Amino acid sequence: MSSVPPEQVNSQYKGMSSMFNQQNPASASSSKPAGDDSKPPLPKGVVLDKDGKPCRTCTSVASWRALTKQADLKNENSTPTSSTSKTTIPTAGLAAAATPSPSETPSDCPPDVEELGRSTWTLLHSMAATYPEKADAEHQANMSGFLKFFSKLYPCWVCADDFRAWMAHPSGRNQPKLGSRKEFGWWMCEAHNEVNRKLGKKEFDCRLWEERWRTGWKDGRCD
Numbered sequence: 596m597s598s599v600p601p602e603q604v605n606s607q608y609k610g611m612s613s614m615f616n617q618q619n620p621a622s623a624s625s626s627k628p629a630g631d632d633s634k635p636p637l638p639k640g641v642v643l644d645k646d647g648k649p650c651r652t653c654t655s656v657a658s659w660r661a662l663t664k665q666a667d668l669k670n671e672n673s674t675p676t677s678s679t680s681k682t683t684i685p686t687a688g689l690a691a692a693a694t695p696s697p698s699e700t701p702s703d704c705p706p707d708v709e710e711l712g713r714s715t716w717t718l719l720h721s722m723a724a725t726y727p728e729k730a731d732a733e734h735q736a737n738m739s740g741f742l743k744f745f746s747k748l749y750p751c752w753v754c755a756d757d758f759r760a761w762m763a764h765p766s767g768r769n770q771p772k773l774g775s776r777k778e779f780g781w782w783m784c785e786a787h788n789e790v791n792r793k794l795g796k797k798e799f800d801c802r803l804w805e806e807r808w809r810t811g812w813k814d815g816r817c818d
């Protein structure tokens with residue numbers, strides 16, 4: 596279903612092979628001298644953007660940390676040492692000591708693929724929750740246009756490519772259902788479940804989407 600080139604496929608997808616040993620597309624066409632294969636393989640889960648640079652919004656915070664640690668180590672190894680130098684603390688050691696765990700990431704850092712995803716699902720499901728009970732032609736056209744552009748512009752490009760491919764299933768069965776709030780909310784839930792399945796996560800019971808995103812749970816905990 597994916598239009599993602601196999602060597603750049605999202606390694607978090609269940610059943611798909613890791614991309615750690617992939618060739619960085621940028622270096623593949625670079626002017627590096629032949630035989631210079633000193634570039635270490637990318638840490639597990641790091642996804643590259645289409646220019647061959649690591650894509651932060653496509654990568655989990657844990658994999659991003661591994662990448663920055665790798666860069667720190669490389670800098671440490673390539674920094675000339677001097678016996679008179681006072682800067683004897685290795686930078687990688689410093690980075691490791693100062694690096695918080697993913698759950699402790701400050702909230703004012705750029706988002707990783709998961710934080711971006713959570714925020715975006717909040718937006719998308721909230722759009723469904725506030726969609727008209729019966730949508731007129733103009734509203735439907737506006738939402739259709741939004742989804743079309745969204746699926747091209749979403750900052751995690753591998754996510755966007757897969758989302759677009761899912762919507763464009765040749766049977767037409769995954770096209771946005773925009774006639775009413777109920778239809779659209781259910782469709783959005785199914786779209787989200789498609790990603791949940793790919794990532795090996797539990798599916799959400801779509802009969803509950805309105806309680807989760809519109810009315811609040813029946814037990815009153817959101818009131």
Ligand SMILES: Cc1cc2nc3c(=O)[nH]c(=O)nc-3n(C[C@H](O)[C@H](O)[C@H](O)COP(=O)(O)OP(=O)(O)OC[C@H]3O[C@@H](n4cnc5c(N)ncnc54)[C@H](O)[C@@H]3O)c2cc1C
Pocket residue numbers: 605607708709710711712713714715716720749753754755757758783784785786787788790791794796798799804807
């Ligand atoms: C369009 C899109 C495509 C994505 N593609 C990828 C990808 O290819 N690879 C990747 O690593 N990440 C992808 N993500 C991010 C991924 O879906 C998650 O957002 C991320 O992994 C964080 O997951 P989470 O477990 O915190 O909860 P999320 O999946 O973000 O869900 C947030 C909350 O929504 C509710 N929920 C869960 N499922 C549903 C549902 N079906 N319907 C309604 N409510 C639901 C739950 O209460 C949940 O806590 C994508 C995100 C989007 C918006």
